[in-house]
Amino acid sequence: MNVPANLKYTDSHEWIRTEPDGTLTxxxxxxxxxxxxDLVFIELPAVGRTVKAGEAxxxxxxxxxxxxxxxxxxxEVAAANTEVTEAPEKVNADxxxxxxxxLKPASAADVGKLLDAAAYAKVIGEA
Amino acid sequence: xxxxxxxxxxHRAAGARMVDFGGWEMPVSYGSQIEEHHAVRxxxxxxDVSHMLAVDLSGDEARAFLRYALANNVxxxxxxxxxxxxxxxxxxxxxxxxxxAYFLREDAFRIVVNAATADKDVAWLNALIAERASELAxxxxxxxxxxxxxxPNARDKVWKALPESxxxxxxxxxxxxxxxxxxxxxxxxxxxxxxxEITLPAARAAESWAALAAAGVRPCxxxxxDTLRLEAGMNLYGQDMTEAExxxxxxxxxxxxxxxxxxxxxxxxxxAAPMTRQQVGLLLQGRGGVLRSHQQVLxxxxxxxxxxxxxxxxxxxxxxxxxxxxxxxxxxxxxxEVRDKKLxxxxxxxxxVRHGKALVS
Numbered sequence: 001m002n003v004p005a006n007l008k009y010t011d012s013h014e015w016i017r018t019e020p021d022g023t024l025t026x027x028x029x030x031x032x033x034x035x036x037x038d039l040v041f042i043e044l045p046a047v048g049r050t051v052k053a054g055e056a057x058x059x060x061x062x063x064x065x066x067x068x069x070x071x072x073x074x075x076e077v078a079a080a081n082t083e084v085t086e087a088p089e090k091v092n093a094d095x096x097x098x099x100x101x102x103l104k105p106a107s108a109a110d111v112g113k114l115l116d117a118a119a120y121a122k123v124i125g126e127a
Numbered sequence: 128x129x130x131x132x133x134x135x136x137x138h139r140a141a142g143a144r145m146v147d148f149g150g151w152e153m154p155v156s157y158g159s160q161i162e163e164h165h166a167v168r169x170x171x172x173x174x175d176v177s178h179m180l181a182v183d184l185s186g187d188e189a190r191a192f193l194r195y196a197l198a199n200n201v202x203x204x205x206x207x208x209x210x211x212x213x214x215x216x217x218x219x220x221x222x223x224x225x226x227x228a229y230f231l232r233e234d235a236f237r238i239v240v241n242a243a244t245a246d247k248d249v250a251w252l253n254a255l256i257a258e259r260a261s262e263l264a265x266x267x268x269x270x271x272x273x274x275x276x277x278x279p280n281a282r283d284k285v286w287k288a289l290p291e292s293x294x295x296x297x298x299x300x301x302x303x304x305x306x307x308x309x310x311x312x313x314x315x316x317x318x319x320x321x322x323x324e325i326t327l328p329a330a331r332a333a334e335s336w337a338a339l340a341a342a343g344v345r346p347c348x349x350x351x352x353d354t355l356r357l358e359a360g361m362n363l364y365g366q367d368m369t370e371a372e373x374x375x376x377x378x379x380x381x382x383x384x385x386x387x388x389x390x391x392x393x394x395x396x397x398x399a400a401p402m403t404r405q406q407v408g409l410l411l412q413g414r415g416g417v418l419r420s421h422q423q424v425l426x427x428x429x430x431x432x433x434x435x436x437x438x439x440x441x442x443x444x445x446x447x448x449x450x451x452x453x454x455x456x457x458x459x460x461x462x463x464e465v466r467d468k469k470l471x472x473x474x475x476x477x478x479x480v481r482h483g484k485a486l487v488s
Contacts, residue, residue: 037350038161040438040445041417059466061417063160063438064350066466092159 001126002030004096008111009120010072015096016114023078024111027099028060028069028091031124036062039088044080044101051075051103053110058100060091069100073110078102132177133272133332141346149243149365151178153349160350164440167318167355168483171278172347173339178242181271181311181326182249185235186263193228193236195391196255198374199382202389204230208303210315213382215240215248216393220373220400224248225364227315229304237311239273239326241364255392272332274325276344277355279483281322282314288342289325289335296323317352319359319481354437357446360408360477366420367406367434367448373397376450378406378477404450408477409433409463410487411445416465418447418472425462425469428454433463441480442487448477 003009008016013032017025033039041061051057051071058069079102084090090098105111115123129152138145143154154175156163166172184193193201199213209230215223224244229237240248249267256263276285286293295307296314301321304313311326327335340346353363360378362368368377375383375397385398411418418436431451439446447463455461457476462469475487 037156038159041414043416059416061438063354063417063440064155066417066419089161 001034001124002096003117003121003124003126005117007096008072008114008116009123010070010114011120011123012070014069014072016072016111018111022105022108024072024075024103024105025099026072026101026103028095029120030095032067033092033095036060036065036067038063039091042085042088042091042100044082044085045077047077047080049077051077060088071103072114073103074106075103076106078104130178132175133329134175134177134336137333137336138175138346143346143348146349148349149178149241151242153178154346156348156350157346160348160354161440163345163347163351164354166345167278167320167347167351168441168480169279170345171276171281171284171322171343172345172351173336174275174277174347174352175273175336176275176324177272177329177332179273180240180242180245180249181268181273182238182240182252183235183266183268184238184252184263185266186260187234188260188263189234189236192256192260192263194389195259196252197228198391198393200384200387200389201228201230201236204228206230206303207232208299208305210302210304210313214374214379215251216374216391216397217370218392218396220393220396221370222364222368222372222374222377223251223370225362225368225379227313229313243365270329271326272329274327274332274336274339275316275322276325276339277316277318277320277322279321281320281344284339284342284344285323285325288338288344292325317359317361318355319361319478320355320483354440357435357437357448358439358441358478358480360448360479362448363435372450373400375400375402376404376406378448402453404431405453405455406434407449407451407455407457408475408479408487409436409447409449409461409472410442410475410479411447411463412460412471412473415468415470416445418445418463418465423464424449424451424472425464426451426455426459428452431455431461439479441483442485446479447472
């Protein structure tokens, strides 16, 4: 299973990349897309929405099931990727290229507490 | 401990994701279930349906017994090999199971029932036999495997993979079956496409599966089987109908003949019951989610519920079967509660798709 070393993770299967300006880019992991199967619907949060850590902010639905996507840290939604709402199957094709939304974190320090690749690999039983 | 079919090792070797389905360990998909779905609509796919049970009924009174035991009329089976879809009902009209009965000989019928209900069905039929026709023999055939090969190219690929089966199966009309050596080949299915359901000795299942794969038949899991049957407007027992519903409110009035003088289990209850609910198809309007079982349906004449919902790969839209009050009609717009939203859906008459063609839009 693909778990890139340069990303942070949550145990609810989101990946997080910190951009140079401090914004977080967030998606679902390869493990998550694989478990869900063919994605057919994605709903993303409104830009400007303030979210708490652990809050359900997006929905990904496959043919089989619907699943919530959670905010890894508190912050404000800075962007939503309409490319994946138009074509959800892109997330199946490459879960790490096709991000879901961006978040301006309330505190940069919170990001440091997220899982690293090795810890996430353990969560999904790959280490 | 989950039960396994004779093809379990083949599924694992092909990288299938296995799930518990009615106590059986079955493949849900081998990769993309949408690609498996399209393979059946456009070419040929195969399903391991060995978890279903063939039950052989033999004895001089077999036909008379089935005339009473089944809601559909076994006298529609006039020609050997002909198949009949029917419900098995309780005296109160509740559906115990749905099945296919095949006319083999005047003293021999084969019934194929669902996996999760197989033990219940056999016990029910045995009790009914003890009561009415005690010289009949009922033989569950767990020694058999079943492979459904479906799609516009299914028959050609079966003949390529299993050439010895061609002579017996080529003349078959839809909904008929024939024996070919120790294979029993029926031109039936659960996808809305042409094809065969092949019943064969368990010991020969793996070699036949491999031969079909080599002939270009794509292995498909239960995930694609569900989207295909839902597009075809076919019920899934346990979901679209249970012992709590009768066939008239499950879209199966065409399988029950109440007009003939024939008596059958459940007839009196069905004749007396006022019809308050009906089954309809729903087509989601716009985007906003996926219709799923148990979502509430709001209509002008009262509330209803989705019994099966999914994303239709052929229509690229969400579809569902729902049970709603009588009075709701095709063309109506209803609302479905999807999470915190109410989404519009159009009422349609199933099926949604047949033989690769969309019937609704």
